[in-house]
Amino acid sequence: MIAYTIRRLLMLIPVLVGMSIVTFAIIHFIPGNPARIILGDQATATAIANLEEQLGLNRPFYVQYFSYVFDLLKGDLGTSLRTNRAISTEIWPHLAATIELTMFAMIFAIIVGVNAGIISAWKQNSWFDYLSMIIALIGVSMPIFWLGLMQQWIFAQELGWLPAFGRGNPRDPVETTTHLYIIDSIINGRTDQLWTSFKHLVLPGIALGTIPMAIIARMTRSSMLEVLRSDYIRTIEAKGSRPLSVIYRHGFKNAVIPVLTVVGLQTGTLLGGAILTETIFSWPGIGRYVYEAIGTRDYPVIQSGILVIAFMFVIINLIVDLLYSYIDPRIKY
Amino acid sequence: MKKPVLEVNHLKTHFFTDRGEIPAVDDVSFYINEGEVLGIVGESGCGKSVTSLSVMGLVPNPPGKIVGGEILFRQLSGNNNEEDLVKVSKKRMRQIRGNQIAMIFQEPMTSLDPLFTIGFQIIEVIKNHQRISKKAARTKAIDLIKLVGIPRAEEIVDEYPHQLSGGMRQRVMIAIAMACDPEVLIADEPTTALDVTIQAQILELMKKLNREKGTAIMMITHDLGVVAEMCDRVVVMYAGKVVEEGDVRTILKSPQHPYTQGLIRSLPKMHERESRLYSIPGNVPKPGSITEGCRFAARCDQVFDRCYKEDPELLTLNEGHTCRCFLYQKEGEALHV
Ligand SMILES: Nc1ncnc2c1ncn2[C@@H]1O[C@H](COP(=O)(O)OP(=O)(O)OP(=O)(O)O)[C@@H](O)[C@H]1O
Ligand SMILES: [Mg+2]
Numbered sequence: 001m002i003a004y005t006i007r008r009l010l011m012l013i014p015v016l017v018g019m020s021i022v023t024f025a026i027i028h029f030i031p032g033n034p035a036r037i038i039l040g041d042q043a044t045a046t047a048i049a050n051l052e053e054q055l056g057l058n059r060p061f062y063v064q065y066f067s068y069v070f071d072l073l074k075g076d077l078g079t080s081l082r083t084n085r086a087i088s089t090e091i092w093p094h095l096a097a098t099i100e101l102t103m104f105a106m107i108f109a110i111i112v113g114v115n116a117g118i119i120s121a122w123k124q125n126s127w128f129d130y131l132s133m134i135i136a137l138i139g140v141s142m143p144i145f146w147l148g149l150m151q152q153w154i155f156a157q158e159l160g161w162l163p164a165f166g167r168g169n170p171r172d173p174v175e176t177t178t179h180l181y182i183i184d185s186i187i188n189g190r191t192d193q194l195w196t197s198f199k200h201l202v203l204p205g206i207a208l209g210t211i212p213m214a215i216i217a218r219m220t221r222s223s224m225l226e227v228l229r230s231d232y233i234r235t236i237e238a239k240g241s242r243p244l245s246v247i248y249r250h251g252f253k254n255a256v257i258p259v260l261t262v263v264g265l266q267t268g269t270l271l272g273g274a275i276l277t278e279t280i281f282s283w284p285g286i287g288r289y290v291y292e293a294i295g296t297r298d299y300p301v302i303q304s305g306i307l308v309i310a311f312m313f314v315i316i317n318l319i320v321d322l323l324y325s326y327i328d329p330r331i332k333y
Numbered sequence: 334m335k336k337p338v339l340e341v342n343h344l345k346t347h348f349f350t351d352r353g354e355i356p357a358v359d360d361v362s363f364y365i366n367e368g369e370v371l372g373i374v375g376e377s378g379c380g381k382s383v384t385s386l387s388v389m390g391l392v393p394n395p396p397g398k399i400v401g402g403e404i405l406f407r408q409l410s411g412n413n414n415e416e417d418l419v420k421v422s423k424k425r426m427r428q429i430r431g432n433q434i435a436m437i438f439q440e441p442m443t444s445l446d447p448l449f450t451i452g453f454q455i456i457e458v459i460k461n462h463q464r465i466s467k468k469a470a471r472t473k474a475i476d477l478i479k480l481v482g483i484p485r486a487e488e489i490v491d492e493y494p495h496q497l498s499g500g501m502r503q504r505v506m507i508a509i510a511m512a513c514d515p516e517v518l519i520a521d522e523p524t525t526a527l528d529v530t531i532q533a534q535i536l537e538l539m540k541k542l543n544r545e546k547g548t549a550i551m552m553i554t555h556d557l558g559v560v561a562e563m564c565d566r567v568v569v570m571y572a573g574k575v576v577e578e579g580d581v582r583t584i585l586k587s588p589q590h591p592y593t594q595g596l597i598r599s600l601p602k603m604h605e606r607e608s609r610l611y612s613i614p615g616n617v618p619k620p621g622s623i624t625e626g627c628r629f630a631a632r633c634d635q636v637f638d639r640c641y642k643e644d645p646e647l648l649t650l651n652e653g654h655t656c657r658c659f660l661y662q663k664e665g666e667a668l669h670v
Binding site (some may be wrong): 125231232233235238242327328 | 427428429435495509
């Protein structure tokens with residue numbers, strides 16, 4: 001297990017190198033003069049020269065690449081052209097907002113999806129099975145922006161139960177340490193803010209979690225159906241085990257691998273930022289951050305945003321792979 | 334006088350599928366005495382597995398259901414009380430499964446959960462039925478692994494099924510089945526998937542457990558060699574029905590039903606050099622496909638008119654020897670068992 005973890009970590013190195021090359025290329029393979037494109041047609045020659053100097057575009061290619069990688073290793077993502085601030089400090093609050101929302105959405109999706117899938121498989125062809133699979137089908141095909149707007153209309157506007165916008169009360173801002181508001185309010189001992197932050201997560205979290213929930217439910221169900229038919233499940237029943245042990249301990253554990261794959265993919269996708277959901281719910285996440293950078297042609301920010309998102313994907317993948325081998329003793333690479 | 338520990342009477346287990354109701358087990362009766370090895374033989378598809386799953390209450394439902402009959406289980410070691418397993422609650426059935434009636438299956442390669450250690454899977458059945466400390470359970474698991482003849486028991490407890498061979502896995506299955514000292518062990522073709530030398534070892538092990546622990550064994554097989562080796566009495570099944578039943582000598586030496594005779598003729602013989610191995614012509618009919626007459630009629634070499642019109646009943650030929658065939662029943666005479 002430890003040897004495998006180390007091997008798996010070493011395997012990350014080529015992936016990270018590849019990622020750095022791709023993101024490096026984002027600026028440098030812009031056709032024409034990148035500085036001119038960034039600054040626009042009206043830019044003066046001095047401005048272009050200055051920007052080239054600032055971005056190091058006048059140096060040889062390989063020098064640029066190595067200084068880029070070297071900066072990355074130091075945790076330096078460069079400077080935003082628009083705000084002139086270090087991207088590494090600027091990006092984190094957005095990333096934290098996205099991580100928090102993704103966590104909430106995925107926890108919701110996993111709890112509901114997995115259990116619905118398990119019960120559907122266990123009670124195959126029952127009314128519960130039909131109902132939950134119809135809901136799952138609607139779930140995967142539902143446009144989220146529409147779901148989000150409906151939720152806002154019903155739960156925020158009409159019923160007034162939950163806030164529709166933002167991460168918290170702007171007049172009583174959370175004192176940030178990690179920028180994960182749930183964690184920060186716990187650190188600060190502010191249960192009122194914890195509750196407020198939680199309430200702000202509910203609507204966007206459910207909107208974002210609906211598609212993963214539906215996919216997880218369907219995957220769990222089909223995987224469970226296969227497992228429940230297997231010989232070893234019959235053996236466990238022949239031992240006189242309780243249905244809960246048969247279904248959850250043995251059944252779900254054997255069915256979990258494909259579900260985990262889906263969970264990993266969906267988590268990665270959500271961490272990439274959901275521009276629609278973030279826009280509808282005014283959620284200051286990474287998606288909107290990068291989107292705004294695209295609008296202002298802030299290439300260093302775009303570059304860093306893509307790098308960070310890709311990095312999250314790689315991490316999720318790593319975690320999923322390690323979980324596979326933890327769950328299944330037959331997996332040894 | 335030995336008493337039956339398990340008595341199956343007129344059991345009917347049907348499957349309700351899109352193609353209609355399939356009578357996989359259709360009026361099957363037999364009994365197993367305490368400490369006895371009963372063989373259940375018959376070709377593939379005649380309902381042996383469904384019969385044993387019915388006893389365990391493990392018929393996949395839907396589509397399967399026990400639609401008639403009774404399965405009487407007597408706790409001879411306990412208070413002698415008699416229960417009908419068709420009628421008992423699910424909870425009671427769980428208390429019996431793995432504890433008083435245990436089962437091992439045909440497919441050792443896939444019958445163990447690949448994600449749990451051998452030890453866990455043995456301890457699990459003990460913990461289902463007994464209050465026992467972790468440590469005692471582990472010791473007991475190691476003892477059981479030793480009992481079924483697996484070397485390196487202390488290491489094997491912590492290994493996973495994929496690290497063991499098919500024969501070893503079947504031994505583990507036997508260890509799981511024997512963990513709570515059951516009164517009846519149902520073995521559904523336990524050696525079919527194994528190669529010949531391993532087969533002999535597994536049979537030897539089961540015989541030893543039967544002798545030493547007095548566990549009654551219901552030995553399902555289509556191999557008459559296994560029957561000759563292991564069994565005290567034999568039930569011959571054909572297309573969901575019992576066609577002949579008797580003690581092992583009678584069945585092997587003087588079989589009466591044409592089907593049993595065919596089965597025995599198709600055994601390869603050591604000393605005779607027959608040019609071709611005999612086999613009964615045709616196949617087992619699909620359950621439910623024959624609605625009139627004897628189900629074996631189409632393949633029978635002694636068939637006559639009546640066989641196509643009426644379904645024969647089980648007749649007692651001698652003490653403890655029954656047979657379902659018109660050859661032994663005069664017209665108009667109805668003998669009930
Ligand atoms: N799940 C099921 N659904 C529908 N029919 C079934 C099912 N299981 C068994 N049957 C029917 O029951 C019949 C008897 O099957 P069974 O498994 O008991 O045969 P068997 O005597 O154990 O054969 P084998 O020697 O191949 O194990 C089959 O022919 C099949 O038609
Ligand atoms: Mg079978």
